[in-house]
Amino acid sequence: MAFDPVALKQQYSTALTEDILPFWERHSIDPHGGYFTCLDRKGDVYDTDKFVWLQARQAWTFSMLYNRLEQRPRWLEIARHGIEFLRTHGMDGNGMWYFSLTRDGDPLVQPYNVFSDCFAAMAFSQYAQASGDTRAREIAERTWRNILVRKANPKGVYTKAVPGTRPMKTYALPMILLNVLQEVAWMFPAQEFSEYRDSLMDEVVRFFVDPGTGLVFEHVAPDGSHPDTFEGRLINPGHGIEGMWFLMDLARTRNDTALVHRAVETILRILEFSWDKEYGGIFAFMDARGKPLQQLEWDQKLFWVHAETLVACLMGYAATGRKECLAWFERVHEYTWQHYPDPSYGEWFGYLNRRGEVYLPLKGGKWKGCFHIPRTLFLCSQILGEIHG
Amino acid sequence: MAFDPVALKQQYSTALTEDILPFWERHSIDPHGGYFTCLDRKGDVYDTDKFVWLQARQAWTFSMLYNRLEQRPRWLEIARHGIEFLRTHGMDGNGMWYFSLTRDGDPLVQPYNVFSDCFAAMAFSQYAQASGDTRAREIAERTWRNILVRKANPKGVYTKAVPGTRPMKTYALPMILLNVLQEVAWMFPAQEFSEYRDSLMDEVVRFFVDPGTGLVFEHVAPDGSHPDTFEGRLINPGHGIEGMWFLMDLARTRNDTALVHRAVETILRILEFSWDKEYGGIFAFMDARGKPLQQLEWDQKLFWVHAETLVACLMGYAATGRKECLAWFERVHEYTWQHYPDPSYGEWFGYLNRRGEVYLPLKGGKWKGCFHIPRTLFLCSQILGEIHG
Numbered sequence: 026m027a028f029d030p031v032a033l034k035q036q037y038s039t040a041l042t043e044d045i046l047p048f049w050e051r052h053s054i055d056p057h058g059g060y061f062t063c064l065d066r067k068g069d070v071y072d073t074d075k076f077v078w079l080q081a082r083q084a085w086t087f088s089m090l091y092n093r094l095e096q097r098p099r100w101l102e103i104a105r106h107g108i109e110f111l112r113t114h115g116m117d118g119n120g121m122w123y124f125s126l127t128r129d130g131d132p133l134v135q136p137y138n139v140f141s142d143c144f145a146a147m148a149f150s151q152y153a154q155a156s157g158d159t160r161a162r163e164i165a166e167r168t169w170r171n172i173l174v175r176k177a178n179p180k181g182v183y184t185k186a187v188p189g190t191r192p193m194k195t196y197a198l199p200m201i202l203l204n205v206l207q208e209v210a211w212m213f214p215a216q217e218f219s220e221y222r223d224s225l226m227d228e229v230v231r232f233f234v235d236p237g238t239g240l241v242f243e244h245v246a247p248d249g250s251h252p253d254t255f256e257g258r259l260i261n262p263g264h265g266i267e268g269m270w271f272l273m274d275l276a277r278t279r280n281d282t283a284l285v286h287r288a289v290e291t292i293l294r295i296l297e298f299s300w301d302k303e304y305g306g307i308f309a310f311m312d313a314r315g316k317p318l319q320q321l322e323w324d325q326k327l328f329w330v331h332a333e334t335l336v337a338c339l340m341g342y343a344a345t346g347r348k349e350c351l352a353w354f355e356r357v358h359e360y361t362w363q364h365y366p367d368p369s370y371g372e373w374f375g376y377l378n379r380r381g382e383v384y385l386p387l388k389g390g391k392w393k394g395c396f397h398i399p400r401t402l403f404l405c406s407q408i409l410g411e412i413h414g
Numbered sequence: 415m416a417f418d419p420v421a422l423k424q425q426y427s428t429a430l431t432e433d434i435l436p437f438w439e440r441h442s443i444d445p446h447g448g449y450f451t452c453l454d455r456k457g458d459v460y461d462t463d464k465f466v467w468l469q470a471r472q473a474w475t476f477s478m479l480y481n482r483l484e485q486r487p488r489w490l491e492i493a494r495h496g497i498e499f500l501r502t503h504g505m506d507g508n509g510m511w512y513f514s515l516t517r518d519g520d521p522l523v524q525p526y527n528v529f530s531d532c533f534a535a536m537a538f539s540q541y542a543q544a545s546g547d548t549r550a551r552e553i554a555e556r557t558w559r560n561i562l563v564r565k566a567n568p569k570g571v572y573t574k575a576v577p578g579t580r581p582m583k584t585y586a587l588p589m590i591l592l593n594v595l596q597e598v599a600w601m602f603p604a605q606e607f608s609e610y611r612d613s614l615m616d617e618v619v620r621f622f623v624d625p626g627t628g629l630v631f632e633h634v635a636p637d638g639s640h641p642d643t644f645e646g647r648l649i650n651p652g653h654g655i656e657g658m659w660f661l662m663d664l665a666r667t668r669n670d671t672a673l674v675h676r677a678v679e680t681i682l683r684i685l686e687f688s689w690d691k692e693y694g695g696i697f698a699f700m701d702a703r704g705k706p707l708q709q710l711e712w713d714q715k716l717f718w719v720h721a722e723t724l725v726a727c728l729m730g731y732a733a734t735g736r737k738e739c740l741a742w743f744e745r746v747h748e749y750t751w752q753h754y755p756d757p758s759y760g761e762w763f764g765y766l767n768r769r770g771e772v773y774l775p776l777k778g779g780k781w782k783g784c785f786h787i788p789r790t791l792f793l794c795s796q797i798l799g800e801i802h803g
Binding site: 065074131134187255316319325378387391392 | 452454460461462463512513516520521522523524526571572574575576579580642643644705706707708710711712713714765767768773774775776779780781
């Protein structure tokens with residue numbers, strides 16, 4: 026196809042405002058407070074538990090769109106609906122965020138997972154900007170500082186690794202923090218922001234972007250080397266690609282062209298490595314040395330991986346003009362729009378098998394909520410606008 | 415096909431002694447001690463970490479076959495090789511079994527998983543019988559008592575559920591204990607054994623075998639009811655079926671015909687519910703109410719599920735003569751022998767997608783070792799002999 030940013034922008038923004046958002050507006054608002062995220066193909070609620078990170082992600086999405094797309098009062102109201110639920114029920118006595126709650130907000134699963142905190146910080150920060158609510162800002166800031174305190178040992182008492190035998194550094198948290206930092210940056214003086222930024226970018230690039238293979242590793246030894254173990258060999262292509270657009274986005278705040286190019290190069294390398302040449306789509310997990318994986322879902326084609334790749338390719342193209350970024354965008358765009366949208370009931374399927382067939386027809390669950398897809402549609406339509414303009 | 419127990423017995427016992435056992439004898443013995451279990455399609459070692467439950471399961475298998483099939487010195491030697499490794503490296507200072515160790519036995523993952531202890535108790539008990547090693551017997555007995563102490567809160571400090579909000583009872587541990595008890599029974603006076611037995615059988619039947627649906631639930635409320643949540647709706651067909659043959663096996667020690675029939679009825683019901691009518695094979699997970707699952711591998715066809723079903727159907731047929739047991743045995747037998755064996759390199763594949771295609775070509779890994787398949791082949795050949803005789 027000929028690349029037509031105007032038509033594509035229209036496609037992405039129409040899907041956002043006429044398909045995805047109305048689906049969540051219609052089906053996910055719980056009159057008891059917070060959101061239902063377990064929605065079946067038709068949007069009917071099939072489970073009422075509330076996963077804190079999905080609550081936070083949805084509150085973030087509506088706040089962000091209010092801030093950046095259009096100040097629709099309904100969007101702010103929906104954001105507030107989640108924020109109030111989280112503020113009332115989401116934290117334990119130490120300000121750490123539970124993993125999950127019952128429908129009415131009773132805590133179900135302890136705050137063992139620091140990613141709940143990451144998405145809470147993002148949600149409260151965006152909401153504070155949208156609403157001017159200073160208490161929300163305080164929660165965002167306190168949560169950010171709490172994450173930094175927990176960063177060296179994020180699982181705390183729930184850590185199962187025996188200390189010392191095989192210490193490993195994990196990519197997921199510094200990767201997410203590249204993005205969380207952008208989100209909370211407005212709350213900090215420029216100097217404090219740039220210290221966080223430089224330290225996080227250095228950590229991600231120095232340890233996890235491997236010069237030899239050009240891939241992003243999920244876990245590395247403290248010296249950055251790659252133990253020949255399940256963990257040490259693990260490649261999560263979606264994580265790698267998503268983190269590289271976070272990196273690119275942040276590198277641009279210090280005009281670091283070299284780092285932008287390094288991120289783009291890494292995205293392209295991961296795509297070559299993890300594109301399924303037989304059935305199309307990007308694998309969920311890979312082993313860097315081609316050995317068998319532990320992850321039984323390794324060959325599946327997950328919605329968020331493809332969504333994040335669309336953002337990464339377009340952002341890379343806009344930043345560097347590299348034709349390979351555009352070629353990959355077009356290939357992943359075609360796969361994505363052919364396979365994920367559900368014209369019968371709206372929204373997108375999340376879980377396809379290797380062949381691209383839906384094997385879990387849910388629209389939302391424990392891991393899929395109102396986040397990756399609307400963020401992708403919004404960011405792609407923005408970038409397409411920039412490219413055209 | 416016409417049911418031919420003599421030919422089938424030959425098929426099962428030949429596969430055991432000429433395919434499966436030689437594969438593990440050839441490829442899994444680590445000269446440093448213990449076993450390699452991460453073996454690729456050809457039997458080459460692709461990871462050297464040692465998962466305690468797989469070490470224990472393999473030591474159990476060779477001890478058990480020495481005790482019950484043939485006193486081959488090589489089998490006892492292989493069992494001892496694993497037992498010595500486990501005895502030296504497997505336990506923490508409190509006699510709890512680590513989850514995993516490095517190749518040389520340094521502890522990698524803490525003793526958070528009581529199933530390591532269950533398989534260790536089985537291994538040391540069988541080995542004590544095979545070797546007359548009284549220290550092995552002491553370890554088996556101490557481990558059994560330790561499991562009973564941990565039973566009310568098996569994850570201990572690693573428990574993530576907030577106490578009190580939604581207490582649930584879980585099937586997996588009492589289910590496995592039905593089998594562990596048979597294994598350690600010889601160490602206890604008859605009275606003590608029958609107290610354990612009656613209490614465990616009562617727990618499994620009263621809480622987990624649901625009279626309404628006839629299915630076995632993985633998690634229930636303390637009153638046996640079924641909360642309408644992911645956990646409360648979860649059916650693990652392989653677990654259900656495996657536990658029902660453990661139950662049948664134990665019920666026969668008190669001549670409890672009614673319970674044997676109940677177990678058989680439940681096996682048949684689970685098979686009807688979870689057989690894939692489109693592609694054949696038994697699903698890995700099901701939702702009791704047909705709602706979307708959390709388990710991304712729900713539609714896969716796992717080796718152990720089919721192996722345990724073969725035992726359950728044959729045992730049920732031998733115990734009750736019910737034709738449905740035989741019909742299901744023949745159907746699952748056909749699926750299993752068509753899909754799992756690997757004539758090119760020996761042993762069986764473990765992981766098939768819904769269509770029955772191999773998507774992970776390993777012969778052993780973190781979850782698959784030298785256990786379910788040889789146990790199935792041995793037990794089926796024994797039962798086929800009884801049926802014929």
